[in-house]
Amino acid sequence: MAESEAAAEDLDVLIDDLDYLPGHFHLELQLNFEPRSPALLRARDLKLQRDGLRHELELAAAPQRPAVRHLLGTFAFYLEELDEAREHFLAVAREDPSNLNAWANLVHVYGRLGQEGEEEACAGRLARLMGLAEDGEEAAGDPQLHAARCLAEQGYAHGFDVGCASPEERERVLAAGIALYDKALGYGQQIPKEEKRGWYFTMATLFIRLDGILLELGSEEQKRLPAFNRTLALLRQVVKSSDLHHRALAWCYLGMLLERKDTFSTTPMGVHDCGYSGTDPLDCFGKAIEIAKDQPPILNRLAKIFHFLGKQDMAIGTCNMALDVLRDPELNRQAYCTRAKIHIRAYLHDLERAKMGLGGMPDRSHLACAKADLEEVVKVCPGLKTYLDIGQVYYYMGVDAVQELLAVDEAALNQALVFLAKAGESELGATLPELQLLRGKCLRIKGEEANAAACFKRAVELDDAGSSHTEGFGCLLEALLAQWSQAQLSDGELGREVDAWLRRAQRKYPAARLRQELQRVWRCNTGEVLGLARALVTQGRPALVRLLFETMEREGEGASTPRGRRAFSF
Known part of the structure; x- marks a missing residue:
């Protein structure tokens, strides 16, 4: 008993002396804390976030894929899908046997599975990679590179936390992710330039989201200014990337920031330091579209961002470009779905104005366009999201366009209920x-x-x-x-x-x-x-x-x- 207590104390001292700790299950993410919401709702949120991550995996550059897989494994673990979690972490370890987070996460999974032999083997492998083996065996490879990639993967995870209940919590999580990337850069002097630009891209994404939260909270501009200037400097590096996805989105993000510069009383100095004085945000958006013109997945991502920014004409045009390149709804359903969503939003905007007496009747042709796009998709790849979207379209086709109080098309309402019933058949849809x-x-x-x-x-x-x-x-x-x-x-x-x-x-x-x-x-x-x-x-x-x-x-x-x-x- 005394020996085990002494060993535990030695382990605690060792952990305290480490500058970093591999693995995802100790990170201060809301994901790792005691759930606040009922199990059903937590599982729903995890599955929705996981669906988004699977799409990220399709677009991610090779150096970034381990970070995505670690998160997919972590979500599977908390969904009690332990075999799937293990497979995600093993896949990373097979592709990169020196990945510290893979072995640390496997230790956690094997511990939950009660497989002590595998747990000890993974712990031993991790110790050797970190130069902590009892036999004094030196770490394989460059420990600095191992540490840098470990920290960068952990920083990436902070952009996908689940369960934050307030803007302040989201602010804390994003700031922690940025700090981990900064630490990774300190270790990663030998990281290849292109891989490092991928880190800069994710850091810029976290910074932009953080700035949005600070704007929402009404923070003083002096609190926003240093991060704003640094984001511009990061994006200035990313636009040199050979990765089309990163380069196109970096120009798009630059356009967003240059539009936000007007939220400061004086133009941030970073705009001038980075050489963007007088640069028109529309030129940045145009460059992003030009870079992505032959790449439907990137065009679809840009269209979603333009839609989020309220640039609906630009979003529609970008969707049309993606469909000109790839018309097949089975292979390019995202373009159809995004274009439908834009039409739905336009109709709802006009409907709200009509209810307040600020405008005339909403243009119901938006509903017809959305219906046409969604029917193309639902014929070849029906799913929860498409059923829900087309159900919404049929609902608005069935009610009056003034106060939503009268049925004007009973058949449309019934069709809406049919699609919603199909959406509710899935475990996720029911939640x-x-x-x-x-x-x-x-x-x-x-x-x-x-x-x-x-x-x-x-x-x-x-x-x-x-x-x-x-x-x-x-x-x-x-x-x-x-x-x-x-x-x-x-x-x-x-x-x-x-x-x-x-x-x-x-x-x-x-x-x-x-x-x-x-x-x-x-x-x-x-x-x-x-x-x-x-x-x-x-x-x-x-x-x-x-x-x-x-x-x-x-x-x-x-x-x-x-x-x-x-x-x-x-």
């Missing part, structure tokens, strides 16, 4: 709150208030804590009020339902966002709300009545915040 919300909205238009309310309840249950997507809760309140006004619920049943679900919403959604959603419901259903208040007073629930009226009195607060409409295309 998506946006799917339940859309089903509920279809059923509400068809007059099935009780079924709609059940869907909206499920949507609220599936929402993450801290989510700003309060639309499902607002729709639930409206469905309950409609049931009550049609005598499908008694005063007592309505009071109990509203009380229970309002308390749940208070625990789940940010207070300002919840207040905004309640204000919308009250404005659109004033008569029913007053009737509800009288019923609650009769039931002896004055505290709930007080909360409702306090909400209405605060209508001026947060009025400029946009409503939390959920993006159905995840």
Whole structure:
């Protein structure tokens, strides 16, 4: 017993003396902490992130693939798919026997599997690579290179964390990832130039996301400035890369940064230091497109970025270029799906403006274009995402283009429900709150208030804590009020339902966002709300009545915040 305790103490001292520790399971990622959300929702988030990583693996340059595989293995481990996790780490070890993270992660997996022999063998291999073997055997290869790549792979993982509940947490995780890359650069003096440019690209991506969070939090520009200038310097190196993917996206990111320079009171000095004085962001976007003109995967990535930036015409044009090169929807479904998403967003933008009296009727040709693109895809490679997107299109084709209150095409609504049922057949689809919300909205238009309310309840249950997507809760309140006004619920049943679900919403959604959603419901259903208040007073629930009226009195607060409409295309 004393010997084992002494050995454990020696190990602790050894670990404390190390400048770095290989492996992914000790990193301070939310992924490695005790889950905050129920197991079902955590598994959903892991699978969604894993799907995105699999797409990254298709685009990743050879030096970056081990970093992606390590993350795929880590996600598989937390999904209890231990054999798959082991295979991912073994694949990295076979391709690069000196990869420290592969052996450290295998130690963790074999420990969970209870395979002590393999666990000890991997631990011994790791110790020899790090020059820590008891027999004094020297490390194989260059320990500095091993350490540099180990740290860079760990830094990459910080861009794909799961479970961060606030911008501040995401800021911390991204900053930690950048710090690991900085440490890797300190060890990596002998890293090939092209591989190092790949690191610069990922660092720039983390910096851009970090700057977006700081903008969201309203941070002082002096806090943003050093990182902003450094990102420009990193991208200046990446645009020299021989990797077309990195070079094209680097020019795109430069365009983004040059547009953001106007968020500073004075042009950041990095713009002048890097030689971008007077450079037009549109020229940067044009260079990105020119580099990618014969590469549909890169064009599709650029189109998604332009869509995110609100440059819809540019995004549509880029999708069209990708389709000119490769028209087959089975091989280039991303171009069809992105173009459909752009049309859906354009329609929703116009619909929201029409609801507020700021514009005319939305152009329903957007829906026809989105439908045509998605039908091309669903014929050859149907899947959850496509079913959800085309279900959304059919829903909007079936309801009025003014307030979403009247059915104008019953067949379209039924078709929407058919596609949503297909989406819900998958294990992942059954856990998506946006799917339940859309089903509920279809059923509400068809007059099935009780079924709609059940869907909206499920949507609220599936929402993450801290989510700003309060639309499902607002729709639930409206469905309950409609049931009550049609005598499908008694005063007592309505009071109990509203009380229970309002308390749940208070625990789940940010207070300002919840207040905004309640204000919308009250404005659109004033008569029913007053009737509800009288019923609650009769039931002896004055505290709930007080909360409702306090909400209405605060209508001026947060009025400029946009409503939390959920993006159905995840």
